Structures are given as C-alpha cells and as structure tokens.
Amino acid sequence: MTMDKSKISFTLNGAPVSVKVPPLTRLTDVLRDELGMIGTKVGCDAGDCGACSVLMDGETVCACMVPAGRLEGRHIVSVEGLGEAEALSLLQKSFLHYGAAQCGICTPAMLVSASALLAKNPRPTTEEVQNGLGGVLCRCTGYQKIIQAVMTASDFSEAPVEADQGDAVGSRLQRVDGVQKVLGTDIFGGDEAPEGALVVKAVRSPFHRAGFVFGDLAAYVDTHPGVRVVLTADDVPGVNCFGVIAPMADQPVFAETQTRFKGEAVAAVVGDAQTMKAFDVDLFPITWTELVPLLTPQDALKSDAPQLHADRPNNTLMRGVVQRGDLDGQFAAADVTVEGNFQTGFVEHAYIEPEAGFARRVGDRIEVQACTQAPYMDRDDVAKILGLDVEDVRIIPTSVGGGFGSKLDLSVQPFIALAAWILNEPVRMTYTRPESMMSTTKRHPSKVWAKISATKDGKLAAMDFDGVFNTGAYASWGPTVGNRVPVHAAGPYIYPAYRAKSHSVHTHCAPAGAFRGFGVPQSSIAQETLFDELANKLGIDRLEFRLKNALVNGAPTVTGQVFESGIGFKECLEALKPRWRAALDAADAFNSSTAAGERWRGVGIAGMWYGCGNTSLSNPSTMRVAITPDGRCVLFQGAVDIGQGSNTVMTQICADALGLKTSHFELIGGDTDVTADAGKTSASRQTFVSGKASYLAGRNLREKILHLVNASDGAQIELSGDVLNILDQGTSQRIELASLDTCDDGFVLSGEGTFDPQTTALDENGQGDPYAAFGYGAHIMELEVDTKIGAIKLIRLTAAHDVGRAINPMLIEGQVEGGVAQGIGLALMEEFIPGRSENLHDYLIPTTGDMPQVDTILVEAADPNGPYGAKGIGEQVLIPTAPAILNAIYHATGARVTQLPATFGRVLDAINDSKRNQ
C-alpha cells in the first residue's frame, strides 16, 4: 500500500468526496487547496492555535495534523457543514447576536469546536465552554462574547436587532459583514488566488546579523524544474526601500550586503505551487557569515558599536521631548516623591491570520490583493518599489484576520508584486507562522525611568520621565512611538511641571513598529504604578488621588493644549467608584478569612488617555455614498475593517446622517481603484476621523436629495424600490431614481465627505495641539496572588471608557474585552525573544481560561468634532490593563513587579524582595 499520490474517499459535510494527493498531505491542504473549502483556516500548522479545527467522526481535531492517508471512510465536518446563508444554525445566530465574531479568522474553528461540545452537552457551564474551546486561540474578542454565545446557543431565539430610521447610532446592531464570518465564506488574505498562481517563498537570514554571498542562482533555477525565477535586490526595478513614514523609509525588500535582523529577506524563489510546496531552503545557494549582533539599546549605544544606518549616528532613530513648567522648582517644593525603573520586552501581535495575498499584472498596472490595514500606503510603497506611478498600482484589501498595528507595514506585498510584475503571471504568498513572527513588526521593548512628586494635599507637583525604546533594525513606526510617548507618559492628569524624553535606538532585532497603543501601554506602566506608591505615601485612596489630579475641561494638558469640552476622565473614575469600594471590601474580607491561606487578593486601578489620529500631522479621510437608478444605496467604505467593526460603524453613522435605514446600505470595500483614501486603520482614528467623513458624506447626499424637491432639513426620506419619498411638513414628494441623469459611474445621486482633524505642530518643547481629541478611561482589576508560587488568578475587570458617543455599544464592548485580553498578555505572559519564540507554543497569548469576567461601563462625554460626539476606542482599551494588574499585585502583596511579563518567577522574586525590605 506504499504510494505516492493516491485516491482517497471520505465524507465531507455529509457528501462523498474523493481527492488524489500524497498521503502525508495535511487535511487543511486537502480542504483548502484540493476542495476549495476555505472556511477552515491555517494559523500555525502546529496545533498551537486551533484555527483549523474540524470534526473527524464527530470529534474536534486540528486538520493541520491529520494526514490525508488516513481519511479513507472518515466523516469530516467543516464550518461549511454547520449552516447555510438562509438557514443559519442557532449557534451561528447566537454568534452574530452577541458579537462573538470580530475579525472572524478564528470563528469557523470556534463554531466547529462549540458544535462538538453542544452535541454532547447542550447547556454547558462557563467552565465547560472554556474547556471545550481552550484549544482555539482568538486574539480579538477576549472570549467573553464567544463563551456567552455558546452557552445560550441551544435555546437561542432572539430576533436580530434592527434600528429604526435615524436610530442606528447607539444601537447594538449586528456586524453588517457578520454572516460571511459565521459561514466561513469571508475571504482573508490566503483564501483566494487566480487558478494556477505561482507561489513565492522568501529566503531569510538565519542570523540576527549576517553577511552573505549568493552561489550560482541561474544554475539553481536551471536545476530545479518548476522554479521560475529567483529574485534579489538586483531585480527591484524601482527603489529597494520602503517604510510607513516616507521620509524615514529605510527597509529594503531584499537586504543587499548584510542582514540586520533574523528573518530579513535576501531573496525570493518563485515557482509553481507543487514545486514550492517541497521548497527546501537548505538547497538554496547562499553562504552566510554570522556577525556579532547588537540586541539591546545598551549595546547599540556603546561608543564602539557598529552602526546600523550610516545616516543615523549612535544608532539613534530619534529623540522626543515634551516639557512644561519649572521642573526643578516643583520637585524641590514637593512633599512626597517616588521613582522607579521599568522594563518591557518585545510583544508579538499574534493575529491568527498570517500575512497572505496575491498579485497580478494587468497590462502595465499591478494589482495586489492582500490583508492590510493601510491600502493607500501600500499602494504608494509598491509603486515606489516597482518604479510605477501610484495610479498604476491597485490595492484590494481582503478581510483582515487581525492586525493590531502590524499589518500597517508591508509584508508579502513587495514579493508578490515584484514577482507578478516580472513574470507577468499571478503570484501568491502566505507566510508561515514562524516567518510571520520573525519578520514582521513588534511592540517596542522599553526601559523607563520615571520620578513623580506630589504635595501633601495630594496634588501632583512634577513628573520626570526618560524612556529608551528598542526600535529594531528599521524605522517602521518608531518615530510615532518616540513622539507619542512623551505626550502620553503623563496620563490624563494635571501637572504644574512635566518633562518626558524618549530615545529610539536601532538594534539587530525585528523592526519594532505599531502595536495597539504606540508605546503608551509601556509608559503608562511607569506612571500608573508610581501613582499608587504616591497615593499610599500620602495616605490617600488610590482612586481619589487620581480624581484629585484628573485632567478636566479647560485645564492645559502637558503639551499646553486646552479642551473646552469632551474630557470625560473624571466621569470614568466616578463611574468606577461603586465597584472600587465593593472590590476593596471583598479583598479585605477574603484576606482576613481563613480561606486566604497562601493566596492574597488585591485590587488595582489605572487610568488612561490616548490621542485619536496622527500626532500633529494631517490624516484625512474621505467617504462617499451614492444611489443607483434601481435604488441601491452604496457606501464606498475605505476604512479597512480589521475586526473592530468599521464596516458596521460607518454604515450606522452614514445611515443616520442620510436618514435611511442601515438595511438599505451595501458596502464597497477599500479597493484603491474604487474607494477614496480613508487613511489607515490605526491610532484609534477610524470612528473619529472616517466616521466624521461618513457623517459628512451622508449629510451631503441628504442635502442633494432634499434640494431636488426643495424640502427642509427636517424632512424624512424613505427609499422604496427605485423611488425616494420625501415627507416634509405633511406633504409627500416622489423622486423616481431612474428618471434622474446617471453619472459615468452608474449612480444618480452621490454625496461625499472629507474630514481632517485639526492639529498643530509641536514646538521644540513639545508644546502644541497634537490631537483633535483624546479618549479616556480607567480599569479596575481584582485578582488573587498565590504567594508561594507567584501565580496570578484574575477575577474581575471593570472598565470605564469615555467614548464620546457609543456608536455601537456591542462592538465597543468587544473592543474592551479584546483589548483587556491583550493587556493581560502583556502583563502576565507575552514576550517575544528574537530567535527563540517564533511559534505559538513558546510565545503564549491568553486562552479561554485566562480571562477574568470583564464588565464595561461606557461614558459619553461628547467630542465637539467627532461624529455624533464619538471618539476612538481601539487602543484606549489595552492601555490601563497591565498597570491595573501590577497595582493589584502590589495591593495584595506589597510587591512591586517592574519587569514585564510578570511571570510566576518574577512575581515570586518581587514578593521575596518586598519581604526582605520590610
């Protein structure tokens, strides 16, 4: 029975299927490549993420580890077998209702695993669901809504939430793109490519720093049938350089003489799919010379250190500063001072979808379809690399299986675009998990010193902050982190004097870039934990101390910016007060009971602010909404939805601005040939900036419609088939859409809106108006510390966030719960060690069993510029979690953990240190 390729027959979703494949082919490849069933996702190919879960004879298994050879006669069920568009299962309906799917990349596996659980146990407890789904990782949701959806699925009977005309904003509307996510039909980066697309694989540096010499590349191609071409720096027709901040662009598509981090590409091999499946990088003709790397800023700043970039002396990418007031005088006059040193490591985004996409050449244009957070920025850089005009590059974003900042930078795009351009054939690429982890951007490791003083009446006097950030080999978003940190390191508080400096240093590590919060989570750890020490020294309740110093309307921020309205930080703290008191009482009661033993409970609080949009830079969005002669209302929605819900939020805002129901809307996604630039999905800007553009577009179309019939602004618009009825002051007028002139693009009416929030440049002291709006919030964490082992058990997190206006409370809760999960990861378990943790079993993110109960309180201090008063929320939610955890550990034990993640060993060391110091 030994065989090369053999026919294997099994049952898939109830129907017999046969494939002819090598018997060790993974079931994931059988389903996706042979049978075109793309609902089953590949996240790691190692059983670490569970995204490929299917049922085999009724039991959940990872399809990535099932050989085709043993499928004969088996019954396989994938997500495609769970329901149909017109007949969703109760579980799928429940997922939609509770907002259990965000980006949707883990959703098929969650549904499959849950269906196996529910078949045996229709009404599972929370713990039973946690057990049943513990093998599927989700990076977006924090699991709470998934667990809720599964627990209630068997009895699910809720009708979908529908918003009345004009009431879309504020409603818990289901995701407008949710159905395809629960069906498994949503198209992500790796889910689509033209028939026969070639495959490209990158050849990457195995060393942090290395010289290299290619062997005979032509001979390699000649002797490897199926390999079409090897691409190197010499093949780049334009500029072998890209970067998200154009003036700082420094990253080559292919390293030219020396590699600057482990995983940097030096070449790419392109061949047919079958050949590339067996691609063995060990046979590629290259000789490496390992060189001594600089892995920390300390090493990189030594006077004799080699320089990564000739034009950046002292390996320094940039320095940032914000200063205000008489620092020395305030420190001298203060009564109480605390200071400390804090350290964090690289943090990996760990979205479950590795980077993927395809490109094809269409005449003298190139088209790139890939997962991305920033289609227009991709367009500009691909054009530069290929030496094309930007108009000759088309970027078509797919659904994005999680981004969190890293998919703002180019990944597969240069390789597939270059290969497709040169070969004039479609080319696809999907990163492996290790490739994704070693080569894409990370959160900046930080080393922070901070000192804060207060007077004995509990008022802040001064803060001094100095942060050194490991920005890795290339600039990426390092300058943004370097600028944001000095502005934000203060937190949302009033200081008579303040100074914050940042220093971003190059090393031979993966580029550090954007990750939910751009350096602010790191700086807030220093500031918020020192606040607790200050409050304790002053003998003031920790929440009251924050209230006493909270930033309020009319008071200057540390950059001298004054907001007359829209600061809702105090309201957040006030909203948390009842839980704060109850949590402190509960912790005291527990700790004085015999149940406590070696376990001690603690309660921590931390505040947060975060500026929405680019720092002191223009960042406009444009939206367009149009109506066809047959009555379809189309929103050209270029604000990429990476799971956070911009497709739904933009629709809700536009619907109310225009005065139609959301159910009338259809969306055209961020194709750069079709949709205007809505900027990048980052910096918590889409709801605030693109949402305002969406509002303005809706208003603009509304005005045009009303103008046609001379109706007043109070009129009601109804869309019925291909007729608009305008009801105004008791009269009704009809607009037959087909009777209107049709524009070239096929629409009869359209409205457009552009919004660019007002900011000003920061002066040499960092003074100015860097953001048009900030979001505010605070978290309370209740936890238990095992003082003998150092383990932390999280019990309950209560989050209060000022969102200005909650456009969709369900989506915001999802953001909070997911952001908290990432904050927990940062605090307790996540650290990427270059060269060592390039997989999802050495790099750990929270599972279903690692989350506390999360309660969300929404505060609405309307922003004067935001759509309906709304501000951003995406990054705000992660920032206070880690310091709240550290403060709770401190409260429970008196131990200060200053290096993250707070592993069991570090917690135990801190407890022992604090005992020694007592």
Added chain:
Amino acid sequence: MAYLLASSVQEALSCLSQSRHTILAGGTDLYPAAGERTIKGPVLDVSRLEELKGVSLEDGEFRIGGLTTWSEIVAADLPPQFAALKMAAREVGSVQIQNVATIAGNLCNASPAADGVPPLLALNAEVELMSQGGVRRLALADFIYGNRRTALAPDELVSAIYIADDLKSCVSHFAKLGARRYLVISTIMVAVVVELDADGLIAQARICVGACSEVAQRLSTLEQALVGADLNEVASRLQPEHFENLSPITDVRATAQYRQATAIEMVRRALNACGEKLQ
C-alpha cells in the same frame, strides 16, 4: 515518499523489520516538528491498528493500548490510582490534541515536559515493545532515558502500557504549572499516588516531578520518608534534600532556581489534595 497505512500489527512489524520508518500515530508531534517541510519518509501510519487501542484489565494488570488517545483515557472507567493519569490527560494540549494524540506517542516523543510521563512513572508503568522478533517489556523508567531519547529499537512499536493492579486503598493527584490555562507546555508537573494502610496512614507514596530534569523523576527518598505518615500531616516531612535528584534548567518558561523551589511547594499541595480527596 513512501507511506504505509498498516492494516494489522503484523503488517506494521513486518514493515519495520524491513527498513527504518518514522512511525506516525496521532501526528501531533510529527507535523509540528516538520513545520513547512514534508515529513521525512518513509512513514508507517499505525492509526488503524485497532488491537493497540483501548483500556482493559487482564490477569491482574491494566493494559492501555499504545494507540489509546488521551480522550479515551479520560473517558475510561479506572480505579483511583489512575486519577493522576486522567488529570494529566486533560492537560495534554487541548481537546483537539487529546482526541488524536496517543499515550505511546507521548512516551516515544520523550519530551522532558511530557504530561503523561509523571503519572505513569508514579504508577510503575511498564512499556511493551513489539517487533517481528517478539515482545519485550521495560519499566517506563528504563524506556525513556533522556531528552527525546528512548530504548525503542528501529524495528519496534510501543504496543501497550501495563500497570499492575497492586494497589488497594489509594488516592492520586496530578498538578501542572503552566503560564496559561490551556495549550501550554508544562513548567513543572507533579504526580502523586499514595496507598494507605488499614489505619489510614501512608503505606507507600509514589511521587514524581516532571519538567525539572531531562526525564521526569521519582523522589525516592521522599517516598521513603513519607511511609507511615498521616496524609494530612506530611508537610513537615518535606525537606529540600528530598528534591536533590531534580536537575532543572533555565528556559523561556522559568529559571532553574524557580523550578527547584516551586517543585517542593507543588508536591506539598499535591499531597494535601490527596488528603482532601479522602475526606
């Protein structure tokens, strides 16, 4: 690439006798190790060997077929000394892994952090090895002799695990310390099997610590020190020197020092948990 889906044990053994094959059972170690490369053949797929599946009691000993999955062990009807093994079974990766990963695979992979090894060592398990030439049995402690190193000969299969039915009144417990709840490689593991005498005192204690040495270790001096003790008052008998045969390393999960110190605390708690199970 050669691949054989064996339909009988005889066919499998015959195949192994002819040439070296990689044995593929659950696949949960082999596929991740291969990464994006193809598994290096030739491969012998043993997943259809029904004779090597399931749990039974024969002639005074329990037989766990080598291809028994962790889910099957969780579901099996077994006496109290197996509580630790069942608890460990629930900690192997995730449900997805437990549904296909086999007990023999866990032993043959011989990871220092293998969840199945401490409870099986505490059960004095024996490993049955089959080849064309015959059958032999080894104590588990003699089968695994290093990190990823076992006594398995190239022509052999692990056909079964045997555990003597030699414990009367007993209680057992397993504890795993990992940086998160599911899908986590153990930082430290402890398995305890305790037999009680007629007075309820410890007749014999078998204590095994995993992930703190190249191969999980029984703590024989501690085991001797506990004989005759009341299970609810064992804490005072635990001494650091009982743990001297551990040789933990520092890795991404923990420092050696942390492992050494925490192993003591975990053993204490596992014994306490056994005491609580009796109440």
